Amino acid sequence: MATNLKPVDVVVVGLGAAGGTAVLPLARAGLKIAGIEAGTWMDPAKDFKADEVHNNVRGMITTGNKIRREAPTFRTSPDQPAQQGGPSPMMNAIGGTSIHYHAQSWRLKPWDFKTVTEVKKRYGAGYLPKGSTVADWPIGWDDIEPFYDVVEHEIGVSGKAGNINGVLDPVGNVYEGPRRREYPMPPLRTCDYLEHMKSAARSLGWKPFHSPAAINSEPYKGRTSCGYHGYCDRGGCHLRAKNSTCFTTIPEAQKTKNLTIFDRAQVTRILADSNGRVTGVQYLRDGQEFFQPAKAVLIGSYTYENVRLLLVSKSKAFPNGLSNNHGQVGKHYFGHWDAQAGAGVNALFPMDLNIWYGAILSQGVVIDEWADDSFDHSGLGFIGGASLTVYTEKHPIASAASATFGQAPQWGSKWKAWIHQNAGRAASAYLQANSFPYENTYLDLDPEIKDPLGDSVIRVTSGPKENERQACLYAQDKMEQWFKAAGATVVTKGNPTGPRLSTHTYGGTRMGDNPETSVVDKWGLAHEAPNLGMLGGSVFATSGARNPTLTIQALAWRTADHLAKNWNEIAG
Amino acid sequence: MPEEKPDTMTRRTVIATAATAAFVPVGAIRSAAQTPAPQRIFSPEQKRTLEAFLERLCPKDELGPGAVEIGAQDYIEVQLGDYLAPEKQTFLDGLAAVDAYARTSQGSGLADLSAEKQDQVLTDIDSGKAPQNTRAFFNRARRLMLEGMFGDPHYGGNKNFAGWDLIRYPGPRLATSPDLQKMGVAIQPYRRSAWGNDGHNH
Ligand SMILES: Cc1cc2nc3c(=O)[nH]c(=O)nc-3n(C[C@H](O)[C@H](O)[C@H](O)COP(=O)(O)OP(=O)(O)OC[C@H]3O[C@@H](n4cnc5c(N)ncnc54)[C@H](O)[C@@H]3O)c2cc1C
Ligand code: SF4
Numbered sequence: 001m002a003t004n005l006k007p008v009d010v011v012v013v014g015l016g017a018a019g020g021t022a023v024l025p026l027a028r029a030g031l032k033i034a035g036i037e038a039g040t041w042m043d044p045a046k047d048f049k050a051d052e053v054h055n056n057v058r059g060m061i062t063t064g065n066k067i068r069r070e071a072p073t074f075r076t077s078p079d080q081p082a083q084q085g086g087p088s089p090m091m092n093a094i095g096g097t098s099i100h101y102h103a104q105s106w107r108l109k110p111w112d113f114k115t116v117t118e119v120k121k122r123y124g125a126g127y128l129p130k131g132s133t134v135a136d137w138p139i140g141w142d143d144i145e146p147f148y149d150v151v152e153h154e155i156g157v158s159g160k161a162g163n164i165n166g167v168l169d170p171v172g173n174v175y176e177g178p179r180r181r182e183y184p185m186p187p188l189r190t191c192d193y194l195e196h197m198k199s200a201a202r203s204l205g206w207k208p209f210h211s212p213a214a215i216n217s218e219p220y221k222g223r224t225s226c227g228y229h230g231y232c233d234r235g236g237c238h239l240r241a242k243n244s245t246c247f248t249t250i251p252e253a254q255k256t257k258n259l260t261i262f263d264r265a266q267v268t269r270i271l272a273d274s275n276g277r278v279t280g281v282q283y284l285r286d287g288q289e290f291f292q293p294a295k296a297v298l299i300g301s302y303t304y305e306n307v308r309l310l311l312v313s314k315s316k317a318f319p320n321g322l323s324n325n326h327g328q329v330g331k332h333y334f335g336h337w338d339a340q341a342g343a344g345v346n347a348l349f350p351m352d353l354n355i356w357y358g359a360i361l362s363q364g365v366v367i368d369e370w371a372d373d374s375f376d377h378s379g380l381g382f383i384g385g386a387s388l389t390v391y392t393e394k395h396p397i398a399s400a401a402s403a404t405f406g407q408a409p410q411w412g413s414k415w416k417a418w419i420h421q422n423a424g425r426a427a428s429a430y431l432q433a434n435s436f437p438y439e440n441t442y443l444d445l446d447p448e449i450k451d452p453l454g455d456s457v458i459r460v461t462s463g464p465k466e467n468e469r470q471a472c473l474y475a476q477d478k479m480e481q482w483f484k485a486a487g488a489t490v491v492t493k494g495n496p497t498g499p500r501l502s503t504h505t506y507g508g509t510r511m512g513d514n515p516e517t518s519v520v521d522k523w524g525l526a527h528e529a530p531n532l533g534m535l536g537g538s539v540f541a542t543s544g545a546r547n548p549t550l551t552i553q554a555l556a557w558r559t560a561d562h563l564a565k566n567w568n569e570i571a572g
Numbered sequence: 573m574p575e576e577k578p579d580t581m582t583r584r585t586v587i588a589t590a591a592t593a594a595f596v597p598v599g600a601i602r603s604a605a606q607t608p609a610p611q612r613i614f615s616p617e618q619k620r621t622l623e624a625f626l627e628r629l630c631p632k633d634e635l636g637p638g639a640v641e642i643g644a645q646d647y648i649e650v651q652l653g654d655y656l657a658p659e660k661q662t663f664l665d666g667l668a669a670v671d672a673y674a675r676t677s678q679g680s681g682l683a684d685l686s687a688e689k690q691d692q693v694l695t696d697i698d699s700g701k702a703p704q705n706t707r708a709f710f711n712r713a714r715r716l717m718l719e720g721m722f723g724d725p726h727y728g729g730n731k732n733f734a735g736w737d738l739i740r741y742p743g744p745r746l747a748t749s750p751d752l753q754k755m756g757v758a759i760q761p762y763r764r765s766a767w768g769n770d771g772h773n774h
Contacts (some may be wrong), residue, residue, distance in 0.1 A: 050744035051766040053723040058655065192755035227747030239745060246613070351756045356741060357748040392753065396722040396741040411629040411694065411714065416738070418636055462726035 002282055007293040008260075009571070010563070011281050013267045014302060016096015018535035020245025021151065021553040022560040026120045027253035029564035033260070034292050035456045038066045038301075040263040041246070046238035052395040055056045055149035055235040061100050062234055065092035066266060070451040072304050072458040074500050077440070082459045084449055085501045089234060090302055094263060095246025097302070097503070098214075100234045100550065102361040103242050104389070105157045105214040105362035106546035107148045107554075110141040110177040111373045112434070118373060127383055129467035133332050134436040137535045137541045138513045138522035141177050141301040147554035147561075149180055154252075154557075155243040156220040157550070158362075159183040159212030173209045175368040185217045186438065188226060193353045193427070194365045200486035206369050211389060213362030214243040214550070223247060223518070230357035230393045242484055265290075268453065269313045270297055270532070276317040284453075295571035296563060300556065301536035301565045303333070305504035307384050307538060309444045310509065310519075312455050323509075323526040330444050332437035332507035335462060335499030336543050342496040343386065343431040343472040345479040347488035348405045351555030353425050358392025361430055361547075365390050368480045371545035372434060382467045386475035387545045390427065399423040405490040427488075429479045433471045435499075435543040437507050438463065458488025464498060472496035495519055502550050530570050533559045611653030613660060619645065620683040621671050628690045629634050637734050639717050647729030648713075658747025659712075675704045699729025726767040731761040 009031040010132050012019045019035065026033050042048070047061065054060045067090050073082035091097040116136045118129050118290040128134065148309055151157075161182045162172030168361050187210035194210075200210040215232075216225040226241040240247045253259040280293035299306050310329045311321040321329055368374055368389040377383055400419050404410065405426075408418035440463035445456035476493045483491045512518025515527035520539055526532040535556040537548050544551070563570055614622060623640045632638035639645070652660045670693070672684040677696060678689045685693070697710045698703040720729030722739065730736065736743060742752070743762035752759055 049766050050746060051724045051726070053719060053727055054766075057719060057723070152642075189750060191750065191753035193753070197753065227745075228753070229744075229746050231712075231744065271730060352740070352758075354753055354755055354757065354759060358751050359746065396736055397738060399716050399741070400722045400735075400739050401718050411631050413631050413635075413693070416630050416633065416635055416638075419739050423741070 002289040002291040005290055005292045005424070007280070007295070008032045009295050010034075011036060011292055011294040011297045013281060013297065014038070014095050014096060014299065014301035015245065015250060015261065016091070016300060016302065016303070017098040017101075017245060017549050017550050018556045019298065020098065020250045022298055022300060022535055022556040023253040023259050024154070025505055025557055025560040026283060026564055027256040027258040031564060031567070032258055032259060035261045036265045036267055036281065036292065037094050037261060037263050038266045039091065039096075041094050042236060044236065044240055045372060048238040050229055050231040050235070052231070052397050054098075054230060056233065056395060057397065059089060059234065061236055062089045062091050067092055070305075070308075070457045071253060072460050072501055073446045074460045074462070076461075077463050078461060082282040082446060082461070083527050083565055088501055089503060093246070094250060094261065095244045098244040099236045099246060101549065102547070104361045104364070104547045105152070105159070105212045106551040107176060107179070108544035108546065109175070109372045112542050113137040113140050113144070115383070122173070122373070123377060123383070126152070127377070129383065129465070131438050131440060132436045132467070133439055133517075135512060135517065135541050138511055140232070143522075144551070144554055144558070145177065147180065147558045148415060148550065151550060151553045153184050155214055155245070155248040155553070156185060156216055157183055157212055157214050157243070158185040158187050158217035160210060162209060170418050171205050173366070173368055174207060175372070175374045182236070183212065185220060187211070188213050188215060188359055188363045189228060190219045191355070191358065191363070191392060192486065193355050193392065194363070194390070197365050197482070197486055201365075201367055201482055204481065204483075204485055206367050208365045208367055211362050211364040211366055211391070213359070215359055215362050216241045216243065217502055226310040226359055228357050228363060228396070230358055232360045232362065232393060244300055246425040264407040267301070267309065268455070270299070270309055270322050271313070271316045271416065272315050272317050272529060274323060276529050278448070278529050279323070296533065298533040298535055298559065298563075302537055303508050303538040305510040306441070306448070306453070306534055306536055308458050309335070311445050316527070323519055323528040323532060326515050327513070328510070328517065331509050332510040333443045333460070334435050334437045334441050334506050334543070335502030336504035336506070337433040337435045337468040337472055337496060337499060338351050338504065338521050339430050339494070340502060341472075341499040343476065344494040345429045345431065345447040345476050345483065346403070346491045346492045347429070347483035348422060349425045349427065349486075349488050351428055354424065355392040355393050355427065356424065358395050360393040361389055361391045365393045367478070367482065370475045380470070382474070382475065384467070384471045385545060386431040386433040386471060388475060388479050389430040391430065394424070396423075397418070402426055403492070405492060407490070410509040429483070431472065431475050431479060432545050432547065433468055433475060434545045435468050435506070435540070437510070438465060443508050443555050460501060462500070468498065469496050477542060504537065504543065506537045506543050506548070509534040509538040510541055511539040514542065523562045524555060525570070526561075533563060536560060579660045611650070613649045613652045618664065618667060621667055621681060622648070622713075624683040624690060625667075625670060625694070625713060626692050628687070629714055629717055630721065636738060639721060641731065642721045642722035642738070643729040643731035644717040645733075647723065647727055648716050650728035651716070663709070663712065666705060666712065669703065669705045670697065670709055673697070673706055677702070724765050724767065726765045733761070736763075737761065
């Protein structure tokens with residue numbers, strides 16, 4: 001029997017990028033919050049190492065935890081058997097994946113929120129991808145911009161504005177939507193390689209700019225600036241210069257004394273009464289079951305678990321899973337077409353790049369000419385495109401293990417001589433393409449594979465997509481052009497076949513005005529269970545051509561802010 | 573290096589480690605990364621065969637030490653007795669299959685062949701001419717050799733930082749100045765294990 005705990009105002013499930021952000025506006029509004037998190041605190045001095053075996057080969061920061069026990073299964077079509085994929089690099093800890101992510105901290109574009117309308121207007125309805133269920137978001141630029149601004153300043157984002165209230169500055173990204181003010185910190189430090197790539201881009205007539213990064217380029221709010229130490233990827237920041245929620249919004253919320261954290265606690269069910277209102281959550285801690293009653297519940301457990309928690313939480317009011325009486329939970333899911341999906345590009349240079357150190361994508365330079373609707377797509381046969389990022393940070397094992405560009409065998413003296421000269425001369429580019437939801441891509445419960453508690457894992461079905469593939473191929477050609485202009489002697493391109501399990505996942509609890517085609521409303525609250533909110537990429541209707549986290553955080557803040565400001569109507 | 577790729581482990585390790593790792597709490601797993609007490613995994617014959625194999629993958633030559641002097645076999649032995657224990661038997665079986673193939677194709681065990689004949693054995697495996705079970709071993713041994721040569725010395729390999737010197741990797745620093753990102757210049761190596769300091773002072 002579950003132990004009943006003292007009721008709180010709000011339960012937040014998962015204290016990662018999304019949940020860890022939402023707790024702050026709630027706490028500041030004076031609401032009593034229980035933050036229930038499967039992982040625990042990590043110690044920057046002890047846990048975070050400049051060690052590739054530890055971080056990247058063995059995933060010591062990212063594995064050995066809950067996410068391993070419930071890895072989703074994957075298939076490319078419903079007539080195929082789904083197989084459990086490799087380990088997910090998503091994290092279970094206070095701070096979640098924001099602990100070790102690459103911290104590129106992007107705003108989406110106004111176009112991303114109104115893609116259907118804009119495409120119809122510019123190219124006609126026939127240009128929308130076949131089989132896609134893409135819809136306009138129920139919110140637009142003016143709705144989200146204030147929250148981007150709040151989060152950028154709260155956690156600290158480094159960057160250079162390209163458009164302040166319509167005034168363009170080509171040192172920043174002129175393709176961005178208008179922002180109300182400059183970033184709180186200048187971009188991260190540049191270096192020779194990035195300057196070299198910038199001149200090459202300019203020689204092509206393009207406008208390179210530095211990555212926006214949730215990493216301190218200068219001391220900010222009592223924390224030091226980045227050490228560019230080159231183990232940013234999957235490591236966690238030993239200097240606390242990466243603005244993970246465990247260093248920013250979560251401790252800030254704790255200061256109010258309104259947030260109580262229950263760590264090492266796995267939420268297993270969200271409970272609802274017969275009127276369709278959620279009443280609290282059930283969780284397991286040290287093998288014991290607890291029931292935490294609450295007036296409202298916000299779920300920020302990453303897309304796969306967000307959907308799974310709803311689907312396994314069945315009740316009288318919701319026989320097919322919480323807030324799923326319209327059968328929309330799990331629908332309109334999609335993964336991002338990026339390097340994981342085969343859209344990478346690699347280059348070999350004739351000189352030592354010395355990009356061993358750095359801060360991965362965050363110490364990067366980006367081209368946005370070929371993303372979103374920055375260019376005319378007439379006659380191209382696809383919509384969207386991809387952002388192109390070149391960056392620093394190379395690790396020794398991966399550098400020695402990388403392909404030899406057809407110039408040497410994989411072993412023997414010739415190989416040895418090749419890596420001696422070239423391990424430090426190869427660079428990769430990170431491409432992220434605009435991706436959309438489709439009928440052939442969705443999440444449901446795997447009928448066979450279960451976690452150790454006996455609950456089904458998520459099954460991902462994700463079929464091929466011609467629009468995204470064409471967009472990737474187009475952008476990869478541009479990237480090749482860029483590398484060649486910079487003097488690369490060989491360039492190789494990945495084969496963009498599409499995402500499998502992804503670290504950028506969207507939809508499943510899509511945001512929309514219509515309960516027939518979405519799960520949450522424009523505030524992130526469930527159509528069918530109004531005191532339940534969903535946080536994370538699972539509410540996105542489109543992906544944009546850039547990483548999701550700042551948008552996840554802006555939306556999480558917005559949902560929490562709305563809940564606090566309308567507390568009596570929503571939770572009373 | 574493609575970014576945000578799933579962990580770089582091979583499928584085989586994933587399955588092997590997942591089986592044992594499933595219920596161990598984070599803290600317990602992490603402590604497995606502490607320097608383990610070395611354990612004898614290889615018989616003298618197995619060790620000779622493995623060393624012969626690794627030394628052909630990365631021979632000592634005019635560029636400097638090869639896999640064995642850099643300690644790849646020590647990394648493998650230490651780790652098969654520790655973090656990689658679940659794949660120990662598979663590894664030993666693969667090693668035996670390679671040696672058996674050396675005997676049938678070249679007339680004696682791998683370690684007793686000339687360098688040319690050893691290369692022939694490896695080429696046969698690499699090109700798929702040798703029995704199927706030697707191929708998986710080739711891939712895994714090569715991968716573990718890379719980890720042993722270019723990983724942190726903390727794990728038992730990369731003796732005297734010779735692996736990092738070979739590819740001119742300048743060492744794990746905890747903070748870097750802009751000078752360390754200058755293109756086309758030789759960077760002063762920082763020869764130190766990430767575990768050899770308190771993680772804060774440098
Ligand atoms: C290697 C890597 C690099 C990345 N780089 C970038 C980048 O540069 N820029 C960017 O924008 N994004 C990046 N991302 C993506 C980014 O990490 C995610 O967008 C973001 O973390 C998602 O936030 P979330 O809160 O939904 O999930 P998470 O941050 O993963 O947090 C979810 C939390 O919920 C907890 N949880 C899960 N289930 C339960 C349960 N049942 N009960 C209790 N708690 C639970 C988890 O333990 C976790 O702490 C990267 C991701 C990876 C893996
Ligand atoms: S590169 Fe900078 S932000 Fe990243 S872990 Fe190192 S010091 Fe921290």
